[in-house]
Amino acid sequence: MYQSLVEMMMEPKGGRIASGTEYSWCRAVPGGTGIAVLAILTSKVPETSGLQDALNKLQSYHPILRSRLHTNPSKNTFSFVTSPTTFIQVKSFNLSSTSKILESSERFSIAPLQLILEHELNENAWCNLKCTSTTDMLYASSYALPDAKWVVALRLHVAACDRTTAVSLLKELLLVLVSDDDQEQEGRGEVNLAIEALIPKGKAKKALWARGRDMLTYSVNSLKSTNLKFIDAKSPRSSQVVRLQLNKDDTERILLTCKSRGIKLCGMLAAAGLIAAHNSDNQRKYAVATLTDCRSILEPPLSNHRFGFYHSAIMNTHLIKRGEKLGDLAKKIYTAFANSKHCNRHFSDMADLNFLMCKAIENPSLTPASSLRSSFMSVFEDSVFDSSNEMQQQVGLEDYMGCASVHGIGPSIALFDTIRDGRLDCVCVYPSPLHSREQMQELVEKMKSVLVQNVG
């Protein structure tokens, strides 16, 4: 009797309860939003390159990577239970099993790397909310391709992996693959604290009336804002990807324009997206979510090598009319975001947005056509910069793509941009068949020409 009482009061041993933002992700992922995938194309055999050993090391460095997610439906809680030992097993797909997976997806002459990325975005290990269950936070697979190429895919629950984590994960993976020494890194021991526990004192505070007013504004705005045309709102959804790539010249001109206007690339990308989407003589309102990494402004600040989810979203709506000028609109969008951030909305509105997200997940019919779209588009405040290096060559890295799924609740198009060797490389994720591949390819093509034709 006493024993069971104690058990009831305690979470699984060694566990930390998922709270706030993490809790919202635990609610969102079963529906299909928040499956983070990093897919790497390589010309080195994963087995002989020591992939398994490398992943063991990463798992030992980062407690969250060797944690399992415990779902307790009776108490409506989730917790991360950290194993003292590593347990990851790379799942290998040979040539014939890989080609079966690729065949089952529709053909649009899409590169295998992208097809495998899409396949992985829809492998949902976390789909069971109804019963007590335990799932890993990190899964690894290798897929053999023709011509002695492989794709290595890491799949993570977003509560454990925001975009900064994914970027660091790739860097650390390359590092452990090329070096033998087993250096101690920060982060051994326990799962890092949740973002809510690290918000500077007073910054998340809001008067009760202000909370009510803002919640009302958010829900009214989301109902009034314009959605991209829904192609099929009934069928089950999965995540698909369109890749937007620009050459070095165009990228440079865009970055220079941003600089001269005193804005970040996210404003330019959002403006191009809205101009490409707006197809009406009337003014329309569109919602844009900008994700900002809070690591550097937390108390204490966290390094990029602290794994977990430390981003916060700022929601803004923008009135768009026909004939908007890219540069002016970009400035307007970026300024609205910067002002919101200046007012600490990334901290003060965090709980409200999490609450609304969970409400929409519970009641999809609250959203137009049960589409579960929370905004037209999402962008990241800061772009990722990367350049080819010695390490990448040593492990035979030829290309990679990283993003997270959005076919549960989320935007119609989520942008994950990287500037690689001076070129813009942007993974655009969308829910299918709510939106079709043709529709999204057309939108992204339009964005591209809006960007290229209206700068410098």
Ligand SMILES: *[C@@H]1O[C@H](CO)[C@@H](O)[C@H](O)[C@H]1NC(C)=O
């Ligand atoms: C490839 O893998 C499948 C499934 O694991 C197996 O049945 C098949 O024999 C393998 N093929 C080769 C050529 O090794």
